[in-house]
Amino acid sequence: MGVTKKILVIPGDGIGQEVTAWGKKVLETIAANYKHTFTFDEGMMGHVAIEATGDPLPEETLNKARQSDAILFGAIGHAKYDNDPTLKVRPEQGLLKIRKELGLYANLRPIKLFDDLLQASSIKPEILQGADILFFRELTGDVYFGEKKRSDDRATASDLMIYHKYEVERIARRAYEAARTRRKKLCSVDKANVLEASRLWREVVQEVAKEYPDVETEHMFIDNAAMQLIKDPKRFDVVVTGNLFGDILTDEASQIAGSMGMLASASVGDSVGFYEPIHGSAHDITGKGIANPLASMLSAALLLDISFGLKEESQRVIRAVDATLRQGFRTMDIANKHTPNDFVLGTDAMGTQVL
Amino acid sequence: MGVTKKILVIPGDGIGQEVTAWGKKVLETIAANYKHTFTFDEGMMGHVAIEATGDPLPEETLNKARQSDAILFGAIGHAKYDNDPTLKVRPEQGLLKIRKELGLYANLRPIKLFDDLLQASSIKPEILQGADILFFRELTGDVYFGEKKRSDDRATASDLMIYHKYEVERIARRAYEAARTRRKKLCSVDKANVLEASRLWREVVQEVAKEYPDVETEHMFIDNAAMQLIKDPKRFDVVVTGNLFGDILTDEASQIAGSMGMLASASVGDSVGFYEPIHGSAHDITGKGIANPLASMLSAALLLDISFGLKEESQRVIRAVDATLRQGFRTMDIANKHTPNDFVLGTDAMGTQVL
Ligand SMILES: CC(C)[C@H](C(=O)O)[C@@H](O)C(=O)O
Numbered sequence: 001m002g003v004t005k006k007i008l009v010i011p012g013d014g015i016g017q018e019v020t021a022w023g024k025k026v027l028e029t030i031a032a033n034y035k036h037t038f039t040f041d042e043g044m045m046g047h048v049a050i051e052a053t054g055d056p057l058p059e060e061t062l063n064k065a066r067q068s069d070a071i072l073f074g075a076i077g078h079a080k081y082d083n084d085p086t087l088k089v090r091p092e093q094g095l096l097k098i099r100k101e102l103g104l105y106a107n108l109r110p111i112k113l114f115d116d117l118l119q120a121s122s123i124k125p126e127i128l129q130g131a132d133i134l135f136f137r138e139l140t141g142d143v144y145f146g147e148k149k150r151s152d153d154r155a156t157a158s159d160l161m162i163y164h165k166y167e168v169e170r171i172a173r174r175a176y177e178a179a180r181t182r183r184k185k186l187c188s189v190d191k192a193n194v195l196e197a198s199r200l201w202r203e204v205v206q207e208v209a210k211e212y213p214d215v216e217t218e219h220m221f222i223d224n225a226a227m228q229l230i231k232d233p234k235r236f237d238v239v240v241t242g243n244l245f246g247d248i249l250t251d252e253a254s255q256i257a258g259s260m261g262m263l264a265s266a267s268v269g270d271s272v273g274f275y276e277p278i279h280g281s282a283h284d285i286t287g288k289g290i291a292n293p294l295a296s297m298l299s300a301a302l303l304l305d306i307s308f309g310l311k312e313e314s315q316r317v318i319r320a321v322d323a324t325l326r327q328g329f330r331t332m333d334i335a336n337k338h339t340p341n342d343f344v345l346g347t348d349a350m351g352t353q354v355l
Numbered sequence: 356m357g358v359t360k361k362i363l364v365i366p367g368d369g370i371g372q373e374v375t376a377w378g379k380k381v382l383e384t385i386a387a388n389y390k391h392t393f394t395f396d397e398g399m400m401g402h403v404a405i406e407a408t409g410d411p412l413p414e415e416t417l418n419k420a421r422q423s424d425a426i427l428f429g430a431i432g433h434a435k436y437d438n439d440p441t442l443k444v445r446p447e448q449g450l451l452k453i454r455k456e457l458g459l460y461a462n463l464r465p466i467k468l469f470d471d472l473l474q475a476s477s478i479k480p481e482i483l484q485g486a487d488i489l490f491f492r493e494l495t496g497d498v499y500f501g502e503k504k505r506s507d508d509r510a511t512a513s514d515l516m517i518y519h520k521y522e523v524e525r526i527a528r529r530a531y532e533a534a535r536t537r538r539k540k541l542c543s544v545d546k547a548n549v550l551e552a553s554r555l556w557r558e559v560v561q562e563v564a565k566e567y568p569d570v571e572t573e574h575m576f577i578d579n580a581a582m583q584l585i586k587d588p589k590r591f592d593v594v595v596t597g598n599l600f601g602d603i604l605t606d607e608a609s610q611i612a613g614s615m616g617m618l619a620s621a622s623v624g625d626s627v628g629f630y631e632p633i634h635g636s637a638h639d640i641t642g643k644g645i646a647n648p649l650a651s652m653l654s655a656a657l658l659l660d661i662s663f664g665l666k667e668e669s670q671r672v673i674r675a676v677d678a679t680l681r682q683g684f685r686t687m688d689i690a691n692k693h694t695p696n697d698f699v700l701g702t703d704a705m706g707t708q709v710l
């Protein structure tokens with residue numbers, strides 16, 4: 001009946017430490033209630049790992065990751081590196097390396113507004129209501145992983161934006177499969193009017209599209225997509241795009257969900273799944289106890305659903321978050337100054353409410 | 356007293372033909388009223404030029420451009436090429452080439468809401484009110500102009516994202532100079548946590564910043580910027596960024612101005628200035644007579660100000676647009692279904708109102 005699973009928790013940097021504790025508690029609570037056996041291990045990655053070992057992704061963490069059934073991750077990054085672009089060893093290298101090593105090529109980011117957060121967004125309620133987008137961001141290719149160069153005199157720098165056909169094919173297929181179970185619309189975003197990598201992207205998506213005649217395909221340039229996303233979010237169902245454009249669009253899309261602090265993502269490939277909030281390490285509020293734990297808790301919900309197939313358990317978590325919001329509980333980032341009845345809570349009080 | 360100037364008009368593709376006629380009429384009217392002598396010539400570029408000559412930027416157009424004092428451009432692009440990524444000769448090559456050939460490295464995009472359009476945006480009025488951003492988009496470098504490659508088997512494609520120190524320096528300086536005349540805040544946008552080209556960008560901006568201690572500098576990652584722009588547009592004053600990120604952010608920012616149909620841009624470098632609406636060729640509404648001519652008319656206003664130093668004349672155009680909006684005249688894209696008193700006009704009727 002109950003399932004037995006090994007979960008690796010990687011809190012990472014900044015508020016990652018504070019919020020991931022709550023994602024983990026969600027998993028513990030679900031295990032207890034539904035008689036599953038989840039065993040937990042912890043790994044280091046990012047700035048904390050550099051400080052402890054000199055390596056943003058220690059071999060030990062990678063080994064643990066390979067042996068686990070799913071990974072719950074927090075956030076990565078530190079102001080020190082942002083302010084000094086010349087540093088060679090950087091926290092983000094840990095995240096990029098684990099994505100590549102585990103073959104996590106598809107990053108799924110569901111964007112859906114919790115009704116009670118309609119007021120928290122900067123976008124008008126009538127524009128938002130009913131918006132429901134599932135992003136597929138390619139995660140192991142693009143300018144993120146192409147060759148990086150710096151000239152000897154340090155005055156010229158470059159990164160290679162590169163895509164291979166098989167990379168586009170596999171993410172496109174996953175996106176089409178998902179579109180079939182939804183509203184049967186797929187929008188592929190590129191910059192094919194300028195970039196060769198995007199022209200390949202478009203050609204391949206056009207080819208894959210033929211296998212899914214029941215899904216309506218649209219191709220959109222990234223500049224237009226960045227605009228349409230705000231102008232008319234309801235026009236989108238499934239969106240598939242490259243690593244860089246996906247990074248930009250999904251952060252932008254967080255405004256559709258009311259706040260970045262609400263959004264979870266799943267990175268999957270051919271083996272273990274990796275779950276993380278889409279927010280970053282947020283140095284500015286680290287240690288203040290005010291970070292929103294909901295994205296980590298919802299990442300746990302995604303983990304239960306996608307990696308373990310525990311749909312009922314996953315829904316239970318989402319319902320708990322929904323109920324908490326309905327009762328007026330808010331963290332600072334989603335509080336609405338125009339609704340004085342909101343109860344503004346810190347990280348731990350909010351997490352406790354949901355549990 | 357009056358000045359004598361040569362203006363090259365390049366209507367380009369799609370609605371470019373329809374709206375640029377109105378930008379030109381603005382210039383003719385200003386010339387007549389203020390006793391300036393403007394002589395006009397016309398050039399071909401884009402799909403229309405490919406059809407006529409096989410070349411998206413015929414030598415003749417380039418020569419005329421070099422001999423003119425300013426250029427008023429419309430739009431570029433055609434569905435035929437968007438649907439077929441394998442076509443080798445493409446309209447956009449014309450625009451990219453003229454930017455490069457004329458050394459138009461700084462693209463200025465002022466984003467400011469006309470008060471009467473507060474309702475036309477999908478963003479809440481209280482978030483928008485008072486937003487006033489000036490974008491400096493680098494225009495002749497980045498992944499737009501780096502080497503493009505396609506493997507022989509056509510299964511791998513790449514573009515080189517590349518920046519040289521001098522390219523970053525010169526645009527940063529222009530942006531800082533502008534910030535000095537405004538609210539003295541500059542936000543530089545990059546992806547320095549992942550990209551080497553962005554790390555160079557950040558290093559150079561940090562260096563240039565030292566020359567402008569009176570301007571407050573902020574560095575932001577592009578994903579975060581795409582989010583903050585919608586969440587809190589008022590936090591931005593001058594934004595400086597690379598070619599690709601600038602393309603995305605400025606289109607997104609059009610929602611802050613109510614509509615893309617309102618936004619003008621100026622591309623400048625060391626010689627002649629080039630003025631264009633930020634909207635594209637809009638195949639879907641081409642030939643219907645409903646395109647918004649205001650962005651072209653406001654491009655003419657920018658031209659008068661920046662290339663000819665005719666501030667009073669430029670303001671006169673802006674006031675005329677403002678007055679037209681205040682009287683409730685709208686084109687379809689900026690009409691508000693919730694304000695039944697709006698008069699919805701076609702391109703020509705709207706242009707006539709402003710004149
Ligand atoms: C931290 C950074 C490397 C990362 C990315 O750009 O992929 C982050 O922004 C994300 O979206 O997961």
Ligand SMILES: CC(C)[C@H](C(=O)O)[C@@H](O)C(=O)O
Nearest residue numbers: 193194223431432447450602
């Ligand atoms: C048409 C296209 C090449 C162009 C660009 O990407 O620069 C356009 O989107 C713009 O912003 O001027």
